[in-house]
Amino acid sequence: MIPFTVIGGFLGAGKTTLLNRLLRADTGRRFAVLVNDFGALDIDSRLVVAHGGDTIALANGCLCCTIGDSLVTTILALLERPDRFDHIVVEASGVADPGRIADLAVLDQRLVRDGVIVVVDAGSVRERSADRRVGDTITRQLAAADLLLLNKTDLADDLALLRGWLSTQSPAPVLEARHADVAIDLLFSLPRLGGAASAEAPDAFASWSYEWAEPVERGIVLGMLRAAGVLRAKGIVRFVDMPARRSVIHQVGNRLDISDGEPWRESETSRLVLLGLKPMLGSLQRE
């Protein structure tokens, strides 16, 4: 299963800065990044191992592809490539609705919709959202976000006011940054359940793991998932109200998917991993 993330946000918000950071980061994961224009990316030429027309392959296993006229065709072609990659990230155009692009994950069973991250320019978003020509585009983008990356916070006149306004535009959790410098793990999938934590684990965030031998009350789990500060969650849980099935939990920011799938295997235990901002997570109880 390949997670499918969309990075949206208006022109100049910092999408490219974020993608540059992603491509340079030592994540241990191979990202396939789909962009509108290579030229805007800041790829160290020493890291390029292959360059073929609309694709650049990097030494760290990452791929960059240009989107061209048809995003659908590009995504499907990417899936047919022999190269292996672990995660697809699509850069939405500055006027696109990233939520619609995230829908494309349904096109192939190998893809799983991971999240819509909308990058917001703290210095200009209020003004842009009042612009008669692009205001509704901005509003749609904010509403589509699972996670908001409030960027260029040093340019905001009144950050608290801005955050208040932002909360009226979208229920998504907000991460702040000046140069799109947010921990990559906060934006993309957690490492596999039970796997080692990523090398990049600054003080800002923490992850909490839970395990249950017996079936769990759905309400308890939902309460944990909705706790303030929880940005991502992943788990396979056996609920009291559905003990015969594995309930697969996937949460990115504001978007929660619980799918009830295959039969529960007796040898399994319920497991849940939450990732969020440290100060807030501290309030959660460990089981």
Next chain:
Amino acid sequence: MSTVVYPARRILTMNPNRPSVTHVAVRDGRILGAGSLEELRGWGKFELDERFADKVILPGFVEGHSHAYEGGVWKFPYVGYFDRIAPDGTRFKGLKNIDEVVARLRAHEKTLAPGASLLAWGFDPIYFGGRRMVLTDVDRISTGRPIVIVHSNFHVANANSVVLAKAGITRTTNVHGIVKDASGEPTGELQEMTAKYMAYRAAGMEIAAVLSDEQAVWRFAKVAQLAGVTTATDLHNELPESTVEGYLKASASDDFPIRLLPAFAAASVPPAQGIPRLQALMKKNNDRLRFQLVKIVTDGSIQGLSARMRWPGYYDGTPNGVWNVGPDDIDRILLSWHSAGFQVHIHTNGDEASEVAIEAVERALMAAPRWDHRHTLQHAQMADAGQFRRMKALGMCANLFANHLFYWGDIHYAKTLGPERAERMDGCGTALATGVPFAIHCDAPVTPIGPLFTAWCAVNRLTASGRTLGEAERISVADALRAITLGAAYTLKLDEELGSIDVGKRADFAILDDDPLSVLPETLKDIGVWGTVLGGKVFEAPRS
């Protein structure tokens, strides 16, 4: 170096110095002269060819906004409301209700290999006036193979249960565009990109490949030629190698009946890449194939509820549409291509989109002044007098979507634009009065290719229900004929080479059964097309 003189019942030249003559002389694929037999004798020996003696000759029609994938869709059954002519000249009768569509496809379905998918196109339920097509309708055609029925606007499709099952579309599928009924079940109607693609994939259809294979451009050329067209555009194409090869191969053949102008999709690659690519392609130009046009798409479409409008927006309150290339991107793209000397065609449907495009052209001209750029707004359906004045001042052209008046005029009047704006939409009258050079078009396959019909739309402004949509914007037959010949040629920078019957121009003619200036304006669309002449070569239309 032989000369042929064609006498005709009448020759309408589009040359104001001698607008109507009786004879035209052709040498080496070009017009040697047009006038009386006596005047033409002076050129020396000639052969008199009287096959057009009782016909009326016009300059070959120029279709300034069409798409070659019109040829692609003709591989599949047509199920539209209106009659339509296929590339081989067959007339397909329009289907008037869901039952007739189902019956036609049930008959067609029996001719397909077991399990093969069925794709149909041109479906237009808005004319049925009643319920939408649902799963049970399409399942009546067959539940033994995937079936996808594409609507005429190409944005919506109806699928059968087989497709939904293969695509995994159920009541819990949470994707925008999957239409569900009151109980939450998918109806089989799929709107917009993701939903449609789910259907195509499930049906195993490689849509892009199918729509632009080599046969497609031949079918497109034939459909155009049947309508009297000698020059046509393919007005938005990424121009991948395979497509370019196909176009080069087709145009190298003397049997290819049109001159084709593809337009490069400017937003598909950054200008720094696109410009050298198009410049290299231009070196491959030949008489029947010209790379030179560039296309930018700003918004969506009015009837697709995706046009970008100024206040007060959609008449029925639909939220404003979406940008493809928006206000912050258009400057960068346009300036690059403009500075490199190209002519840019900009799709704009809503009036906010045309406003943005006009402003972008103005800024481009301030940054890089240029003479005679002729950047053209395509569709420009909502452009009003003020915008036409600005276009005139900036040296821009307009290609107006006159066919919309017939096909969607009633919808615009009642739902999308309201009476006032519908009555001034596709304002040929205002364009003419303001002095903006303009053409009129069909946007095939969205509407059928047929310049006489398009001219009829501009002259009569009659909707499908028979309402006249704005008496004041009607233009004369003479002006409409000019718009489909020299006017369109001007918007393609081909006006010195073709578009009128004048010494030195290409011998491209439309051969008609009747004189458009002598028939009643209401019957303009019914004039028969005998065939065309392209560079002196005669192409007779097959009679069905």
